[in-house]
């Protein structure tokens with residue numbers, strides 16, 4: 386649950402878990418009102434609070450190096466950040482790739498193809514071990530932050546292609562209907578095209594989210610201990626090791642990943658049905 | 667009836683000068699000149715592929731062109747996006763396939779542009795939308811999604827949606843040709859109602875009875891050119907061009 390987070394400070398992690406869960410429920414249950422407000426709190430205020438609380442170093446909270454974070458905490462932080470930033474960034478990339486401006490288009494295509502062309506492992510290695518050599522030595526970026534940026538950019542490139550698929554499925558007549566009302570590019574996209582395009586690609590988006598959630602295991606290789614990494618570390622601890630620790634441990638970790646992924650996919654299916662019955666397509 | 671709807675103002679609403687357009691190497695519009703006065707109702711007809719829709723779509727610059735000028739309500743359309751959106755706010759358009767937004771209700775379809783383009787408060791926009799939905803005689807369908815409406819109802823929502831921007835000019839591109847025969851009348855009646863109120867409009871239509879009823883002038887297009895422009899009386903009883911006779915002969919049988 387906490388990795389090597391100092392025991393005296395673990396309450397901070399607990400607060401984040403509880404707060405996250407409390408906010409997530411009203412966001413996911415359709416009948417609870419004030420969706421917009423909840424979303425702003427969950428995607429705006431909550432991450433900031435989590436950042437200050439977990440990293441500390443101000444308001445009298447002792448600083449906790451991200452190097453000692455671990456376990457489920459790391460898994461959740463990486464997944465949450467990845468999901469939260471890769472979707473908007475992916476949307477922008479997808480729009481850019483279909484832009485009428487050749488420069489924007491080229492930049493987006495190169496970016497997308499580059500990130501899709503390299504394995505995540507390479508990205509993580511590069512971010513962790515190589516990047517420091519290229520940056521000036523007084524330019525210290527936190528190890529976890531580097532990994533997070535790598536994961537976000539990587540996931541955004543995949544997301545961009547999923548979103549682009551949705552954009553392509555929207556008929557020209559919808560663009561024309563919006564244009565004729567004088568909506569302008571951003572309002573046309575934001576109010577007319579994207580709401581329809583994203584709805585079409587919910588399965589693809591969720592697929593990417595699930596892949597991202599499970600890919601967090603790869604950070605183990607660059608010595609950041611996610612849930613699975615934490616487990617391996619625990620085996621090495623003689624006070625924990627029994628003949629069955631290995632199996633129960635892995636089974637437990639597997640169950641957590643499965644619960645997360647399956648939860649996401651069932652929820653997506655539920656939302657899809659709900660939206661379709663709304664619209665009678 | 668045409669005399670009841672006499673043009674009152676004498677200002678130019680739309681001016682098209684020497685317009686040429688190519689799709690690749692295909693010359694769709696050739697040397698189009700047309701002046702529409704405020705309060706005038708122009709009905710354009712002509713064979714399929716003659717460029718009627720393309721011409722109409724140049725008026726709100728959904729299509730661009732290679733040569734010539736288009737001036738709408740005193741504003742010349744250029745590449746400037748701001749000008750284009752301003753003109754689009756003044757010009758309502760109704761499409762053959764309705765082009766309603768399927769993820770929004772009839773009411774939301776109508777309030778979208780007033781809220782986001784005109785910055786109207788939501789309550790005011792709702793009221794405006796309900797007003798125009800009553801005007802097209804479907805106030806009770808406000809909360810339905812387009813897929814839950816008949817073709818005729820959808821087209822009337824599309825008309826209400828365009829009217830909610832309170833445009834000075836309305837463009838109709840074959841508004842009834844995707845409709846079942848029994849729904850044609852309800853949509854045409856709506857458009858006649860607008861004509862009676864003095865709305866400036868350009869309509870592409872092959873409904874000749876309707877054209878006779880509302881048109882101030884008839885336009886015949888063929889192969890990207892305007893062949894004949896005439897008062898409806900003269901246009902139907904003694905057309906001046908062979909091609910007009912031929913076309914009317916085919917369509918009226």
Ligand SMILES: Nc1ncnc2c1ncn2[C@@H]1O[C@H](COP(=O)(O)OP(=O)(O)OP(=O)(O)O)[C@@H](O)[C@H]1O
Pocket residue numbers: 689692694712713714715716717718719720721
């Ligand atoms: N986006 C496009 N790209 C290439 N050619 C096009 C495009 N749009 C229309 N055309 C061609 O331009 C010509 C004129 O099309 P337009 O839609 O203006 O005709 P129309 O007079 O409205 O015909 P209809 O009565 O069938 O609607 C047609 O031959 C059509 O194939």
Ligand SMILES: [Mg+2]
Pocket residue numbers: 718719720839840
């Ligand atoms: Mg046409």
